[in-house]
Amino acid sequence: AQSVAQPEDQVNVAEGNPLTVKCTYSVSGNPYLFWYVQYPNRGLQFLLKYITGDNLVKGSYGFEAEFNKSQTSFHLKKPSALVSDSALYFCAVRDTGSARQLTFGSGTQLTVLP
Amino acid sequence: SAVISQKPSRDICQRGTSLTIQCQVDSQVTMMFWYRQQPGQSLTLIATANQGSEATYESGFVIDKFPISRPNLTFSTLTVSNMSPEDSSIYLCSVAPRQGPNEQYFGPGTRLTVT
Numbered sequence: 001a002q003s004v005a006q007p008e009d010q011v012n013v014a015e016g017n018p019l020t021v022k023c024t025y026s027v028s029g030n031p032y033l034f035w036y037v038q039y040p041n042r043g044l045q046f047l048l049k050y051i052t053g054d055n056l057v058k059g060s061y062g063f064e065a066e067f068n069k070s071q072t073s074f075h076l077k078k079p080s081a082l083v084s085d086s087a088l089y090f091c092a093v094r095d096t097g098s099a100r101q102l103t104f105g106s107g108t109q110l111t112v113l114p
Numbered sequence: 115s116a117v118i119s120q121k122p123s124r125d126i127c128q129r130g131t132s133l134t135i136q137c138q139v140d141s142q143v144t145m146m147f148w149y150r151q152q153p154g155q156s157l158t159l160i161a162t163a164n165q166g167s168e169a170t171y172e173s174g175f176v177i178d179k180f181p182i183s184r185p186n187l188t189f190s191t192l193t194v195s196n197m198s199p200e201d202s203s204i205y206l207c208s209v210a211p212r213q214g215p216n217e218q219y220f221g222p223g224t225r226l227t228v229t
Contacts, residue, residue: 034217036220041225042222042223043118043206043220043221043222043223044157044206044208044220045220046115046217046218046219049217090156090157101147101159101162102159102218104156104157104158105156106155106156107156
């Protein structure tokens, strides 16, 4: 079975400060991990993915994520938040040992305060 | 990436009726999927739309309620049949251009309200 947890429904951060959106996963094999962002009344936009290789993955709009196998985590980070980063963020996982497709987390609403 | 369009973008329907949602991609893709996002919820996969064969449904979703067509590699439809207010959701089409561990790209969604 595969699952993903986003423990925080809401994250608030001041503009210019670093941000972190947390994600932990559970798979029986090795994970493929993804982050997506959803702006109001729009579909999901792909931000970044981890397949294999370097644990630190860089993606769109200055976002990055760190894969930590021992902690089964894939937290999304950005060194300096912008008000325009305010959106709903979803983590997703796919088990390499499974025929199943992506499983999404419950989502984290990020609000960047000016 | 792929550019995906969906029609309609939103609709308000009466219970007991059916609505067909169209998904068009600007290039041929291997995999197409249909998701549901209920108000304030995450995404739930309804089914994988297979070209030339019956769709593969996830647990809890059945073909009679959500018939899917995929006549070619760039187009798919999802029908929500015999609708009830519980079907009020955003329905999202997504594609994976290639097999393997690749990201999916999502359409803008169809916001359905059933009264």
